[in-house]
Amino acid sequence: MTGSDAAASAASSGAAAPSGSAGPSPHGDDSLYERLGGAGPLEALVDHFYRGVAEDATLRPLYPEDDLDGARQRLAAFLVQLTGGPRRYAELRGDPRLRMRHLAIPIGPAAAAAWLARMGDALAATPLPPGPAGELRSYFERTAAFLVNDGGLSLRGEAPGGSAPGT
Numbered sequence: 463m464t465g466s467d468a469a470a471s472a473a474s475s476g477a478a479a480p481s482g483s484a485g486p487s488p489h490g491d492d493s494l495y496e497r498l499g500g501a502g503p504l505e506a507l508v509d510h511f512y513r514g515v516a517e518d519a520t521l522r523p524l525y526p527e528d529d530l531d532g533a534r535q536r537l538a539a540f541l542v543q544l545t546g547g548p549r550r551y552a553e554l555r556g557d558p559r560l561r562m563r564h565l566a567i568p569i570g571p572a573a574a575a576a577w578l579a580r581m582g583d584a585l586a587a588t589p590l591p592p593g594p595a596g597e598l599r600s601y602f603e604r605t606a607a608f609l610v611n612d613g614g615l616s617l618r619g620e621a622p623g624g625s626a627p628g629t
């Protein structure tokens with residue numbers, strides 16, 4: 463499977479894939495995963511993000527009290543797969559179905575803003591090539607808006623890219 467296939471399959475499962483969001487890659491068909499530098503930089507990004515979540519008064523109560531490390535592993539596996547790397551998330555959890563998986567979590571505009579702020583901190587603190595980092599950032603912004611399920615935006619289940627969530 464190519465990187466874009468992997469991203470497309472994640473997209474059809476309710477996630478908005480980052481591919482194509484920042485124009486053509488200067489390196490032809492290389493996946494976003496390769497352009498980011500592989501699993502290492504993505505793991506570093508997610509580690510930083512969860513250190514922020516642990517200290518965030520809005521976000522921390524939403525996450526499992528005793529399993530922040532499990533949450534960290536799930537997000538890292540998802541991002542590796544989404545960007546075109548090994549299908550780690552499929553092995554761990556199956557179909558991403560991001561919107562469905564977030565429905566049990568009350569995500570209002572403040573939680574989405576806090577999530578994006580913590581991820582913004584993590585992006586700033588992780589040495590990533592600027593183009594691919596920008597693609598990730600734009601993906602996170604679209605997806606966070608799509609996952610709001612408690613007041614604020616009324617997206618009625620429409621993914622930003624038009625893909626049906628949870629299917």
Ligand code: HEM
Nearest residue numbers: 524525533536537540555563567569573574577605606609
């Ligand atoms: C909008 C604000 C968001 C909030 C408040 C939020 C919160 C959460 C919480 C509390 C969990 C459960 C933790 C766990 O045990 O895995 C979770 C899981 C997850 N989130 Fe988010 N999230 C947000 C946005 C996003 C975004 C933008 C992405 C896309 C990268 C994302 C990807 C995931 C993934 C892949 C999981 C694991 C799902 C699973 O396998 O069960 N989340 N999120």
